[in-house]
Amino acid sequence: MENHSLLSLTVALLGFLSPCLTRLNPRVSFPMGSPGRHLTRFSSHDVSNTTTLLLSEDGDMLYVGARDAVLALDVSHKDVIILRSKLDWSPSEKDLEQCSMKGKKMADCPNFIRVLQFLNTTHIYACGTFAFSPRCTYVNSETLTMSLKPDEGRGRCPYDPFQRNSAIIVDGELYTGTVADYRGNRPVISRHLSEGRRVDLKLDDTLGWLEDPTFISSSFIPDEEKIYFFFSEVGREYDFIDKFIVSRVSQICMSDVGGQRTLQRRWTTFAKAQLLCQADNELPYNVIQDIDTLPPAEGAPADDTLFYGIFTSQWSINSGQSAVCSFRLTDIKSVFSGNYKVLNRDTLQWSTRVQEKVANPGECGLHNASDNALRFVKENFLADDSVRPVGRSLTMVSAEHNYSHLTVQRVQAANNREYTVLFLLTESGYLHKAVLLQGGTHIIEEVQVFEQPQPIKSLKLSITKGMIYVGTSEGVVRVPTANCSFYWTCPQCVLARDPFCGWDPFSRACVEASNNQTSLGQDIDRGNVEEACNSVSLTHSSRFGPNKLPAGELVSVSLNEVVRLQCPAVSRLSQQLWERPNSRLSSDLYLHLKDGSLSFVATPTTLGHYLCLSTENGYQQTMAIYHVKQKSSPMAQTPTSYTWPQTHPIPTTQAVARPGPGLYTSVGTWPKRIETIQGETEPTVSSRDTPVTTRQLGRNLTLWTEESGQKEAEVQDGEPLVLARGPCYLKELVVVSVLLLLCLSLQITMLMYVIRQRCRSRTAPQAGTPTRDSDRRTPVEQEALRGNQFLSKCNGQALHSGQMRPEVKRGHPKYQSHHGDCQWVVLFAQPMTRYKHCGLI
Numbered sequence: 001m002e003n004h005s006l007l008s009l010t011v012a013l014l015g016f017l018s019p020c021l022t023r024l025n026p027r028v029s030f031p032m033g034s035p036g037r038h039l040t041r042f043s044s045h046d047v048s049n050t051t052t053l054l055l056s057e058d059g060d061m062l063y064v065g066a067r068d069a070v071l072a073l074d075v076s077h078k079d080v081i082i083l084r085s086k087l088d089w090s091p092s093e094k095d096l097e098q099c100s101m102k103g104k105k106m107a108d109c110p111n112f113i114r115v116l117q118f119l120n121t122t123h124i125y126a127c128g129t130f131a132f133s134p135r136c137t138y139v140n141s142e143t144l145t146m147s148l149k150p151d152e153g154r155g156r157c158p159y160d161p162f163q164r165n166s167a168i169i170v171d172g173e174l175y176t177g178t179v180a181d182y183r184g185n186r187p188v189i190s191r192h193l194s195e196g197r198r199v200d201l202k203l204d205d206t207l208g209w210l211e212d213p214t215f216i217s218s219s220f221i222p223d224e225e226k227i228y229f230f231f232s233e234v235g236r237e238y239d240f241i242d243k244f245i246v247s248r249v250s251q252i253c254m255s256d257v258g259g260q261r262t263l264q265r266r267w268t269t270f271a272k273a274q275l276l277c278q279a280d281n282e283l284p285y286n287v288i289q290d291i292d293t294l295p296p297a298e299g300a301p302a303d304d305t306l307f308y309g310i311f312t313s314q315w316s317i318n319s320g321q322s323a324v325c326s327f328r329l330t331d332i333k334s335v336f337s338g339n340y341k342v343l344n345r346d347t348l349q350w351s352t353r354v355q356e357k358v359a360n361p362g363e364c365g366l367h368n369a370s371d372n373a374l375r376f377v378k379e380n381f382l383a384d385d386s387v388r389p390v391g392r393s394l395t396m397v398s399a400e401h402n403y404s405h406l407t408v409q410r411v412q413a414a415n416n417r418e419y420t421v422l423f424l425l426t427e428s429g430y431l432h433k434a435v436l437l438q439g440g441t442h443i444i445e446e447v448q449v450f451e452q453p454q455p456i457k458s459l460k461l462s463i464t465k466g467m468i469y470v471g472t473s474e475g476v477v478r479v480p481t482a483n484c485s486f487y488w489t490c491p492q493c494v495l496a497r498d499p500f501c502g503w504d505p506f507s508r509a510c511v512e513a514s515n516n517q518t519s520l521g522q523d524i525d526r527g528n529v530e531e532a533c534n535s536v537s538l539t540h541s542s543r544f545g546p547n548k549l550p551a552g553e554l555v556s557v558s559l560n561e562v563v564r565l566q567c568p569a570v571s572r573l574s575q576q577l578w579e580r581p582n583s584r585l586s587s588d589l590y591l592h593l594k595d596g597s598l599s600f601v602a603t604p605t606t607l608g609h610y611l612c613l614s615t616e617n618g619y620q621q622t623m624a625i626y627h628v629k630q631k632s633s634p635m636a637q638t639p640t641s642y643t644w645p646q647t648h649p650i651p652t653t654q655a656v657a658r659p660g661p662g663l664y665t666s667v668g669t670w671p672k673r674i675e676t677i678q679g680e681t682e683p684t685v686s687s688r689d690t691p692v693t694t695r696q697l698g699r700n701l702t703l704w705t706e707e708s709g710q711k712e713a714e715v716q717d718g719e720p721l722v723l724a725r726g727p728c729y730l731k732e733l734v735v736v737s738v739l740l741l742l743c744l745s746l747q748i749t750m751l752m753y754v755i756r757q758r759c760r761s762r763t764a765p766q767a768g769t770p771t772r773d774s775d776r777r778t779p780v781e782q783e784a785l786r787g788n789q790f791l792s793k794c795n796g797q798a799l800h801s802g803q804m805r806p807e808v809k810r811g812h813p814k815y816q817s818h819h820g821d822c823q824w825v826v827l828f829a830q831p832m833t834r835y836k837h838c839g840l841i
């Protein structure tokens, strides 16, 4: 019992942690196989690693780059995905032999298709790793046949199937970001398939224009006639931290044809800048994982194009967390048109020197410029300023979900307002649907799409068909962007706050908002049921007044039997509450279990009506009504066990699907206690055969609103029932209690300390701290801070991350390390700076 209480206390305290964590939990969860979300899957025994996806414009055909194959999947049917044709494209035995002789694992030697793009109306361009010797080919999109001899794939496709790359075809030309050699250390951004006066271009590789990058994605902005590349790389400008990773956006102009003497066959329009995903005074989320482009709303200028990216942190202190940041095209453009950093060729150090601008780096149309101008752009390609996120803040942070991929859509709601909906894929295989609201992000739901962690995966959104495709090694899964009919009542439909769904009062169903824009019950911003479901709730409350109870579900029990009434949570954001008409639920007699069910011993006083109420977002509804009656015939002893039918319309939140371990423990302790009270023979009740007496009310669920009055406080799950009335072990109890108390206070003290530390690191630091910090600095330090300059009095050594300890106590998060007499401190402020103490530390 002691252990048990300790455990529950710890759990309670951990729960107490929640206010300081950004808790972003999906409102409802659909585990694999859940009837509320019908997934269509394509997989086949002779197809694997289906991870590169390309969707036809009409959304009827999905092309898939797999292992040794390109597939054409017909996705125009409602319930099935049909394999239309398959192109086999694998390396020869000899190629494979050579690959493995070069020391590569045989499993990585097949041809993994990593580039799949429409070339023109009749052909697809495909590239694969082809036994670590990449190749490309033209594929007829109708017949899926190879039409020409394969091309050399160097610079177009990675050698290593686990290396990330980006590729996009615009106007018949292929723009790629990938490594162009076998060992993976010659990264390049290049253009291929250019014809006539237009020549293939690449980066000038003498200058280190890229520093060990991981390419994420690229995006074509028609109005700018530019391609933007997104990647992460080592931030050499921060040479004071070893291997500090920064996220970048870079650009090139489509009109580029290279210079005439200087920069021949090289980009003259390449420029890069840092993308910052960092809240004030927090450690940066510095590693970009994925990014998607949200085109401007209809009628808005191209400058309003947004890029939504997922970022994680390089440091273990933030591991398992991810953040979403959005960037506006205008901001990217203004950073590229600003000043550029200068690289000192001798010391290889970057500086911000105000210099005369001979040319504007990143400007289109420089191919005809003077050698002098081209030399200038060749050396000035790193923008001085960083691109800050929209609103200078993070769009969302998730402490518990490690997001890897996202796709974004603008959805018009019933009120004609537009909402941004993000689909985020977690590493653990769930697809989250989140809507961005003024007050923060609301995660509408999560759908499980794969079971095993996947090294390579991809996400494709078909806006026209309202479908998401997830490509993994397990196959291709299709998920509808919404299933409004899952919400079977108006309050559920409104509480979901799903811009795709609204309540149609005429058909009395939750329908797709696009089908019917008029008079739909919907409130995305506030989820106010009273207003959105006005007419509906009125009819219900007039049907059942609080004094006119409907009969409810009949539950027949024998006396002294343990009864458990179930009331599954409709959503993870709801709170369950049990009530009896005209009677209190004394904690002496009733046990409220964590899954929302109510457990008690059937006695004459506990017979009667029970209501389960659910409160969410200030709205209360009755979820279940039970009438517990004594069995008429004592012969009919077999307890009737109802379980939830598999197809019940009440959503199974995961909390319901997987009851916590504490649940059965507490039920298991019942029989002994009952013995104490009753002094009778031990009832044959165990955790296994506890009669689970319940049934759903289904679609005709009674709904009425009530003013939430003074309700019984809920008994925490696992809290010991104080039932003992007869002989009691008072002395023992006191001794144990005192010991327990001591133990507990120690634990609490420790926990509180941890919590305080964690809270500090998460909540925005107190205003004024930085000022105090700067007051304390010596003039030398302030100098160093002001100039963002490395002030080297000791040996000028770079800080090595291995020796550094992240510290996020007050003010700016910082890293510290010791070198001889000196202590280096890196402040993750904006701009990032460092200073040092020498001598006395």
Ligand SMILES: *[C@@H]1O[C@H](CO)[C@@H](O)[C@H](O)[C@H]1NC(C)=O
Pocket (backbone or CB within 6 Å): 035, 036, 037, 038, 039, 480, 483, 484, 485, 486, 649
């Ligand atoms: C939507 O939900 C309803 C109710 O749970 C279910 O019957 C139906 O199959 C679901 N449809 C899809 C496409 O998931």
Ligand SMILES: *[C@@H]1O[C@H](CO)[C@@H](O)[C@H](O)[C@H]1NC(C)=O
Pocket (backbone or CB within 6 Å): 048, 049, 051, 112, 161, 162, 455, 456, 473, 474
């Ligand atoms: C290919 O799929 C297998 C599982 O089927 C997986 O183990 C392997 O890592 C995948 N390889 C790539 C390059 O995706």
Ligand SMILES: *[C@@H]1O[C@H](CO)[C@@H](O)[C@H](O)[C@H]1NC(C)=O
Pocket (backbone or CB within 6 Å): 119, 120, 121, 122, 123, 138
């Ligand atoms: C598309 O490109 C392929 C390969 O270059 C070419 O054979 C074909 O004629 C092109 N189709 C059209 C419609 O231009």
Ligand SMILES: *[C@@H]1O[C@H](CO)[C@@H](O)[C@H](O)[C@H]1NC(C)=O
Pocket (backbone or CB within 6 Å): 368
């Ligand atoms: C480059 O400049 C020369 C003259 O300076 C001009 O004749 C030529 O048309 C220009 N070429 C382009 C591509 O603008």
